[in-house]
Amino acid sequence: MAEIHGTAVPGFEEVREGFSLGQRDDGGAAQLAVYQDGELVVDLWTGGDPVSGRAAGGDALTVVMSVTKGVLATCVHMLARRGLLDLDAPVAAYWPEFAARGKAGITVSDLLAHRSGLSGLVRGGEPDWFDWDACVHALAEAAPLWEPGTAVWYHTFTYGHLLGEVVRRVTGLTPGEAVAELVSRPLGLDLWIGLPEEQEHRFVPQYSDRPPTTEAEAVALLSGWGFDPEDPLVGATIGAHLSVDASISGFNTRRAHAAQVPAANGVSDARSLARMYAAVIGEVDGVRLLDDAAVARAAAPRTDGLPAPAPFDRLPSQDPTRFGLGYELPRGGLPMLGPGSFGHAGAGGRLAYAQPATGTAVAYTCARMTWPKTGPDPRWAPWTEALRRAVPPGGR
Template identity: 60%
Template sequence: MHGPAGTSQASRTPRADGWAAPGFEAVRDGFEAGQRDDPGAAQLAVYQDGKQVVDVWAGADVIGGRPVDGGSLSVVMSVTKGVVATCAHLLAQRGLLDLEAPVAAYWPEFAQNGKEDVKVGDLLAHRSGLSAFPPEARVGLPQLLDWDHCTRVLAAMAPLWRPGTACHYHALTYGYLVGEVIRRITGHSVGAMLATDLSAPLALDLWIGLPAAEESRVLAQFTRETRPTARQVDEELARFGLGRSDPLVGGTLATMASVAEATEAFNSPAAIAAEIPAANGVGNARSLARLHAALIGPVDGTRLLTADTVERATAPQTDHLPAPSPFDRLPADSRSRHAFGYELPASHLPMLGTGSFGHAGAGGRLAFAQPRTGTAVAYTCTTLAWNPAAGPDPRWVPWTAALRDRLGMPAV
């Protein structure tokens, strides 16, 4: 793969390749319209009632120059969290995992520093108080590639707030926390469970821990945005009376720096061969849409989760919870809504309305299902451009509107 990306090529108007089933042509046209100002590559796949009805792609690999088609792979960032959640819910469905049980029942070393009563569900719903590594642990990219190191740090640390009383996004720690519970139950990593229990039965091109043989198919990701300086960050924090000395603020800033470092590093083979299950899943829209279709109904005879499991897994878990102090001083307009490992519709993430569930990923990746209409959708991109604080990704809007119209759903 090629090195971290810089700036992109000039904007152009890409033509979408691929196909759309009769009645879904407007969804393809909407995808093409959404990509008009995006120089990178993107894919959109839609399943309806267990059958694929849209498979389109557009754009170019502006960094590596690799060919782009529906089988191309890219890093899907936090869409990976929903995949990890699916592994956990499969274990729960099999009677091997109790979401209400203490984490320590599966991971005894976790019962330190006030975490004895933290539940598995708290990890999945971002309520555990472990949203960031302790700043003094200095967990940067080299440490993120070391599974045992990360899980030891998390097992030893004290929560940053009283677990269960607040919600704050576990941007990187989520994957190690839920992944270690899965490892303790199965004896295998979450990437291995994905390979055997999800990807194999559904014939998915989807991995956490990419095999070297697949590396040549991966398109490089890049951003046109510039990072704020330390001074700009401090000035923004000061607007809300926040400072780096607060453990939660300091840990969150360290996590943001690690995410930025990892995002660039995901253009290297070593970083996508490792397992960072909150962020470094690699796949394509075809496979993500197929996976989500199999959560709500049979796909070629395979259904992953029962209707009862889906109902439990997608029940809102955080709508009643505030942000932890001192983040409760910040505007809440773009706060995510969480179920057990899946995101639920919000102002910045409308999906297909109430009942939808899935997960978005940094820069604009998205995968979700809507059981009420029997629809599953996945969108991948290589240009990291989405700003949740500004609302839905503009690239989603035209094809989402066309899909809602096709399904007879009201416009938003």
Template identity: 55%
Template sequence: MRAKGFRRQVYPLVWSRRLEALVAGFVEVGFEEVRDGFARAHEEDEGAAQLCVYRHGSVVVDLWTGQDPESGKTWDVDSLTVLMSVSKGMTATCVHILADRGLLDLDAPVRDYWPEFAAGGKADVAVTDLLAHRGGLSSFDAEAGIGPQELTDWSRCVSALGSMTPLWQPGTAFYYHSLTWGYLAGELIRRVSGKSVGEFLAAEIAEPLGLSLWIGLPESQEDRVVPQFTRRHMPGAAEVEAMLSRMGIDVSARLVRATLATVATRDEGIALLNTREGHAAEVPSGNGIGNARSLARMFAATIGEIDGIRLLTPEAVDRARQPQTEGLGHPAPLDLMPRGNYFANGYELTRPAQLLGDGAFGQVGAGGRIGIAHPETGVALGYTCTNMIGDDTGGPDPRWLPWSDALRAALT
């Protein structure tokens, strides 16, 4: 599936001090500095990247650059890559479509839609608690035996979460549900709609808008995927445990053991996402696959009409981006950790606001991917990359700054 709405002629553009950054695509008049910033950002990047920006329903920036040093695959505007936690933004949009249609009440107990979820003292946990990372299920219990391979087993993961006792009192604190969030939101989608999250995304978002965007990639699209890679050292479970211990955190606590178990799955899990098995499964927290054009187009359709299609009403957008974690800290004993990003009902708020201004919402993914929208300026953007420099729980990726600063200037 190729994205609709792109009929402009593509032409090669070359900038940078040493003429090393070959960038292709186009920008509208007034956005030339965004183009130049994108080129500067990738002068030293050995990977590839795409950037697409909509404003008031029209494409104003559509750029790509780089190559893949690992696989030798070509990289262009139609290339696909794993989107990591940007997948959560795709899944959250599915949730809010159902809420917009009156099929899902965000304030209702999860048990109303998923009766088995009431086990383990979770009878009063609300849908919004799950969406806002307040539900106390930030990791699988260390004893659950769910490693990287088990993440592709939907029934096993959902059953484990349904029977699990929360790691803290839901609603009283928040902590990023890096792996579990997708199963929690995805099972709600399945219970309400009768479709898996990948099926719902395809039927209600990707096909109507003509997007190259999947959770559960068809084999027919496999040749378009360019692998991700990283040269950045990511601390393993033993290093993280030692760091927490130095901070005075009780590493024997159940929450900490569960969190360390998640860290232990990371490297093998990321490797799995570069395989056909990892592409074909539905892991809505991290294995969405797509490109910048499709992310920008999807988020543009959440805040405005794109070729006659609008995904969310203005009321649904306002409900979706209402802050849900301000005033809350992390649960003990991880309350000594910095709070980092704040969340709305399924969307991240902190870094979208840094990129586009207060009121922006969306999701950033490990390695630096972005899918966000800003209703106040009518802007939506998608950014993808193959070199995993950024971190989905930290600050801004240094590659964002040259072009995002220029974008904000162009919008004033």
């Protein structure tokens, strides 16, 4: 069994055992934190950096990939709650240049629910994702890849720049500044989009046992499935996949940490992510980020019944991704704590979410990125089952 550090309060001892079991064959740094009714009840960590040999503590930081999307969504809902942003309004109401090329009717909700038709940019023409102005300009000039609102397809990197620019237009703050002001400072979180240089010593690099996919391999795979790589959506999807693979090592650099890629390059620890979600669904040390009405709106299904856009609508899907407004919802590959849960997973196995019915908030971070072909990450399963037993329906 993995050597586990940290604490689990009485009633949550099996969660500690489950975390140890899940990390048994991993070896990389990992953390698990659980808040119950506003209190930290599980705070565990294990492993280290296999490159340097340095052990990683409970305050170690790592890139959390698409878990960052849930952080940005929380900021957007906070602005809506304060009356600064209408989620049903056209994006162009806040960002006039965005209306170009058939995008005038796209709403903020369409961006949050991955329905906007802007899941990627034309392959070969993607800007540097670390260059905010170039990305925003490219998105304002882009045409939707399908009729907005009629289909759903994951906005891998574009999600962060699209919603982040809306946040910037509304508040005058960059997405990283908005996260700091609205979320991190009130709750005392170690959570950044744009990591301060003085925190670099705490960072643990991410790594993967799987070699990166080459462009030729991605093209061959999709061609083998009968898709034309020259189709704009197919090409954009190839580009997004290659960007994720490039980020595995690329996001370990200081340049990547200092940049703002609010779909993917958030840096945090499990304690902070769980604390944020705890404050989304309830009060934590006098701070609550969203009220019950905002939570219900954010977690309501927004894509159930929507197809994938052509030509990907031909793909069989037994476990389609489900979205609320900015958050993922439970499905076979992402069970969380069952119906009513909401949050976001991140590439390679990161995860953070809340379950309002039980008053539970959970976060898992890891440095070793794994890629199960089907189903949820096996590392989650033992502690998730233990957590379900520790927190029965209706809370404690």
